Amino acid sequence: MFTKFQALVASTLLVLASASFGSVANEHKTVQKIADNTYSFSLDGGYISMFSITNNSVVVFETMNSHHAKSMLAAIREITDKPIKYALHSHNHWDHASGGKVFTDEGAITLAHQEAAQWMVANPYQDMTPPTETWQGQFKQLKVDELSIELHYLGMNHGLGMTVFYLPEQKLVYLADIVTPNRVIFSVVPDFNLREWERSLKALLKMDFNKAVFSHNEKEMPLLAGSKADVQAQLEYLQDLRKAFYAELQKGTNPMLIPSTLKLPKYQNWVGYDQWLAMNVWRVLADEFMGPFPWRPEPK
Structure with a gap:
């Protein structure tokens, strides 16, 4: 049962996110063609989904929530009346995995990695319905009419069952x-794994793509697509954060003071720098000190 307390917490988190990264009061629907028959969709700039139109149907990438999903469905219907065949979930977090019912009501199959689906069943949320189908392992090939979609599970990095969707023909x-371009990471979430995140990004950079659609993008609108350079920048931030942390330790700085003293001027223009950098340092501190002091050398 979804309690009033859970609803209050959820709505509070949503308000905080909206306050930090743009108000939803003046919603603006943006649809951009990213590749042949593939479009990005944003309702207000805060969350970005994607959809592809095949010869006979439509595939949706990331439903977010019912309000977002209904607006995306309306945007799709302005382009095509073909049936929605799939709505794909990337991971378990409720702000991404909600709204699936909008598309199952259209006859679509909703699909998520088994790890994400198990969490969704165990942690019901009023706007989130478990996927109608699941997949497991590290790779799944999905063929929808002429459209090839690769589903890659790169391991634990953020959330459960985090899936990268790759369209090889479009190199997208x-x-x-x-990856969130131009934004400092929101790394207080307990199911982040920073070192595995770095490893996942390195694996991602080896894939053959030249365009990327991100669920969040803090670069100037209406830019809703990016490139490998954005993935590389995210990786460098994580690496620079840890490197700077260990540099402070080597100088003899009290570990508990590092979150208030460490600065990364290279990223000072990124969204969230002033509000979240210290929190990011605390997360590195927590991850690197799973045991007693003194600090251990940085693993190679």
């Missing part, structure tokens, strides 16, 4: 949360 990927 859809990435949820693990």
Whole structure:
């Protein structure tokens, strides 16, 4: 049962996110053609989905929530009346995995990695319905009419069952949360794994793509697509954060003071720098000190 307390917490988090990264009061629907028959969709700039139109049907990438999903469905219907065949979930977090019922009501199959689906069943949320189908392992090939879609599970990095969607013919990927251009990471969430996140980004950079659609993008609108350079920048931020942390330790700085003293001027213009950098340092501190002090050398 979804309690009033859970609803209050959820709505509070949504308000905080909206306050930090744009108000939803003046919603603006943006649809951009990213590749042949593939479009990005944003309702207000805060969350970005994607959809592809095949010869006979439509595939949706990331439903977000019912309000977003209904607006995306309306945008799709302005382009085509073909049936929605699939709505794909990237991971378990409720702000991404909600709204699936909008598309199952249209006859679509909703699909998520088994790890994400198990969490969704165990942690019901009023706007989130478990996927109608699941997949497991590290790779799944999905063929929808002439459209080839690769589903890649790169391991634990953010959330459960985090899936990268790759369209090889378009050399295009859809990435949820693990890369947000021009934004400092929101790393207080307990199911982030920073070192595995770095490893996942390195694996991602080896894939053959030249365009990426991100679930969040803090670059100037209406830019809703990016490139490998954005993935590389995210990786460099994580690496620079840890490197700077260990540099402070080597100088003899008290570890508990590092979150208030460490600065990364290279990223000072990124969204969230002033509000979240210290929190990011605390997360590195927590991850690197799973045991007693003194600090251990940085693993190679």
